[in-house]
Amino acid sequence: MMLRVTWRRVFLGLAGLGLGGLLFVFSGLFNVAATGGHWAVTDWLLHGAMRSSVRTYSLLVEAPPPLDDRALQARGAGHYAEGCAPCHGAPGAPQNPVMQRSTPPPPDFSRDIEDWSPKQLFRIVQHGVRYTGMPGWLAPERHDEIWAMVAFLRLLPELAPEDYRLLADGEMAGRPQGGDGFEAALASCARCHGRDGLGRDGAAFPRLAGLSEAALLSSLRAFAQGDRPGALMQVPVQGMDDAMLQALARHYASQPAAAAPGAPAVAPAVLELGGRIAREGIAAAQVPACLSCHGGAARARNPLWPRLDGQHAAYLETQLGLFRDGQRREPVMRTIGDRLTEAQAKAVAAWFAGQAATP
Ligand code: HEC
Ligand code: HEC
Ligand code: HEC
Known part of the structure; x- marks a missing residue:
C-alpha cells in the first residue's frame, strides 16, 4: 500500500517530530553537560x-x-x-x-x-x-x-x-598586579596612564596630569555610572567605591602638567582657524568662544571646566565627535559638538594641543 502525501499528513508528521523533540529535551535525556564538548556536527x-x-x-x-x-x-x-x-x-x-x-x-x-x-x-x-x-x-x-x-x-x-607586556602594561610590565587598596588601584590605572598621568605611546591615552581634581572626579563618576560610555574606562572603575575614585582623582590632580604635546602636522591656516574658534567662537553658528570656559581664568572660577591645552589633539577630536553623536551627554558641550563641523573640531583640537597654558 502506498501512503499518499497530503498537506495534512506532512503537517501532522512535522508536528509529531517537533513534539518528539520537545519531549526529548524536557524528559531530561538531552545532555547539556559541557564536559564532552560539542559533537563534531554541532561544532561544524x-x-x-x-x-x-x-x-x-x-x-x-x-x-x-x-x-x-x-x-x-x-x-x-x-x-x-x-x-x-x-x-x-x-x-x-x-x-x-x-x-x-x-x-x-x-x-x-x-x-x-x-x-x-x-x-x-x-x-x-x-x-x-x-x-x-x-x-x-x-x-x-x-x-x-x-x-x-x-x-x-x-x-x-x-x-x-x-x-x-610592554604594549599592554606600559611601565607596570613585569610588576605584580592585583589586590585591593589604593596602591593596587593606582597600579591598575598606571598600566595605561602611568603613575604620573602623562600616558604613553604617543596619543594612546589622554593626559590626566594638569586636570583639576573636580574635573577628574566628574569624569570618573560618569564612567562608573555608565553616563559616559567607554569600555576602556568602564572596566577599570567598575566596583570601585566613591572614596576610591576621590583618592585617584586627588592623586592625578597633584601630578605636575608637562609641556604641551604640540599640534599635529596640519596646515598653518587650520591652526589659525582653530585659534579663532577658541578665542571668538563662530557667531554665525552660535558657537561660543571655547576659552570663555576652557581658558585659565574661567577654570579658576569653575574647576569643573576641564583644561584642554596640553591635551592630545586626537583625544580632543574624538571627544568632540562623541558630544556630536550624543554618546557624551553634558548638555552645553552636546550642543557645541553638534554645531561644530568635523573640520572645525579638528582645527580647534589641533590648536589646543599646541598651547602650553591658555590665558
Ligand atoms: C568569557 C570568555 C570570553 C571573553 C571574555 C572573550 N571571548 Fe572572544 N571568544 C570566546 C569564545 C568561546 C569564542 C569562540 C566563538 C566560536 O567558536 O564561534 C570567542 C571567539 C572570539 C573571536 C573569533 C576567533 C575565531 O578564530 O573564531 C575573536 C576575534 C574574539 N573572540 C575576540 C575577543 C576579544 C577582543 C575579547 C575582549 C574584548 C574577547 N574575545 C573576550 C570567549 C571569550
Ligand atoms: C586600558 C587602559 C586604561 C586603564 C586601565 C585606565 N584608563 Fe583611564 N582612560 C583610558 C582611555 C582610553 C581614556 C579615554 C576615554 C574615552 O575616550 O572615552 C581614559 C580616560 C580617563 C579619564 C578622563 C579624562 C578626561 O579628560 O575626561 C580619567 C579621569 C581616567 N581615564 C582615569 C583613570 C583612572 C583613575 C584609572 C584607574 C582606575 C584609569 N583611568 C584606568 C584608558 C585607561
Ligand atoms: C559654557 C562653558 C563651555 C564652553 C563655552 C565650551 N565648553 Fe567644552 N566643556 C565644558 C564642560 C562643562 C565640559 C565637561 C563635560 C563633561 O563633564 O562631560 C567640557 C568638556 C569639553 C571637552 C572634553 C574634555 C575632556 O577632557 O574630556 C572638549 C574636547 C571640549 N569641551 C571642547 C570645547 C570646545 C572645542 C569649545 C569651543 C568650541 C568648548 N568646549 C566650549 C564647558 C564648555
Missing part, C-alpha cells in the same frame, strides 16, 4: 553559522582607520590584558584553565588567531558570538575603541611575550 554547524554570519554582517562595517598606528595598538592591548586575555590567553600568558573547559573553548590567541579581515574582526568584537560565551563590546557604539582592539588583534600573532 555552529562555527559554520558563525563564519557565514560574520562574513555577511561585516559588509555593513565602515572602512577601517589606518591600523598600523602604535597609539591605537597600545589602547587595544591595555584593554585586552584585562578584558580578553583571561579567556583567550596572550603571548607568555596562557589561557585560564577554567575557561579552556567551556564549550566551545575560547580560541587560544597565545598560539594562533584565525585569518579574519579587519571588518570581520570588528563585527565579532562589537557584537560577540551567541551561544559561545564570547561577549559583545560593553559600549557597542564606541567604534573608535573597537578599531583600537582590531588594530591590536592584527598585531597579536607577531608579538613576543616581552613586547606584549
